[in-house]
Amino acid sequence: MSSALATQIGQLARRSVLRTFRQPASIVPALVFPLMLLAVNTAGLRSATRLPGFPADSYLDFALGFAFMQGALFTTSNAGTDLARDIETGFLNRLSLTPLRGASLLTGHLAGAVSMGLIQSLVYLGVGLAVGVRLESGPLGAVVLIVLAVLIAIGFGALGAALALRTGTGEAIQASFPLFFALLFLSSMNMPRNLMDIGWFRTVATYNPVSYLIEGLRSLIIVGWDVQALALGFGIAAAIAALGLAASAVALRRRLARA
């Protein structure tokens, strides 16, 4: 990587991070809502742990993984909305009049998503540990958990960016939010798949890639080192990131299309 390219990416990343942290309205919900939902679910579904075959003694341990997933959803929304705003204000036009290359634009932009994902993960994990979650995989597991959460944030951030680049409007991003939310709820977020009673729900959750992301995250907390769950979690997160980045790159090229 040439030093000019590194500077471009670095400066755009800096802007993306500054911008994220100067908009408290976009950070606070991403930190607070997943924890609120965690508290509500933990209180309401505590008795689920008594089901034969439930994989954890504490519902809190079981549910913490989902907070990371929900945080990633906020990342999608924020990364997409920020980019859509750049398109709406003409800032993207300004950037495209510089020698900036598309790849640095995307990388720089996603740096905001990464930093956000990192902070969210640290907060969820910190709160979780503070209220008594025991991490079966130990301190190294905490690091892996955060890496996986950040990878998921990159993937979902890239999806948000692709959507923004395709549509060019913040409204489209907002409108997609419930869709992503439904995807989350139709997964194994609240219940292990093997304990799902309703057939279609289990089928949907089995085909829903989000289940495997959550199970990967969760395995580090309640199981320890579950190679299969981790391989699926990392594999699917990487696939979503690759898909999101490719879709963003295509949409960006089309948007900056020159004859």
Next chain:
Amino acid sequence: MEGERGIEVEGLVRVFRNGIRAVDGIDLQVEPGEIYGFLGPNGAGKSTTVHMLTTLLPPTSGRARVAGFDIVHEAASVRGAIGAALQEAALDPVLTGREHLRLQGALQGLKRPERVRRADELLERVGLTEAADRKVKTYSGGMKRRLDLALALVHGPRILFLDEPTTGLDPQSRSALWQEVGRLAHEDGVTVFLTTQYLEEADVLADRVGIIDNGRIVAEGTPAALKAEIGRPRLEAIPSDPADREGIARTLERFGERCAGSPRAVAVRLATGAESLTDVVRALDAEGLAVADLQLHAPSLDDVFIAKTGHTLEGSGEVEEPESDAG
């Protein structure tokens, strides 16, 4: 050197997907160091032309060279040679003025000490030194436009595109920006391509004016030459007593042909120019006709615009230009 080349446009056309011919075959030439004013109403095709010349939008047909580079085949070289402040004043509300300039400097490839120095220099130049560390969302419209201009100048471009740089500004901010643009062209030798819907702006600032209407250039020349083409001044007299209107009209018609004027006035285009004014006054006096007001109007670009397009600048049809039509 690339700075020695201006802008050359031949038969440029842009048709949008909805079938609108936003730009319908324009030819123009801008000499280096010249301020070219592209004057026309909303939807005339001004911004679409600027988007094509700045490589943001591919033309449907035709050719253009900017700073000697083809806008289609040498787009990257064009972008390197130009600066552009487009209509939107595209700024990030949560960044400060200084952060904008340093980011822009970095993206333009300036080394760190250079971009710090350049940012300070440009902030000073556009009068934003004191506001440099405030977030842009606290800036007034005029301040945003000045920052926008400074951003376009970061890499020292030889050709500057300004798309309606003063639209929505108060008169004071407007004249401050005019001064700065004038200085850039006349002291630093920067070529300026400026679009505007304000006749006064084109008149004060532009060395040459192109009038665009419905995607076509309908007149081109220096403001003075365009006005001279329309020629003679217009004289308007408002009768003191409306009953004298006919008499005043008959008297004035001896000095020129009737033309359109303000509603209460009798207006003629003077046959011989401003020197006949004293004769007009004497003739009115001799007939015993009293006037409440007598005004001599030198031909304005407004007159030119009406003469060339058949309508006034404000009242023209508005065609929405799709903001983006990539693909």
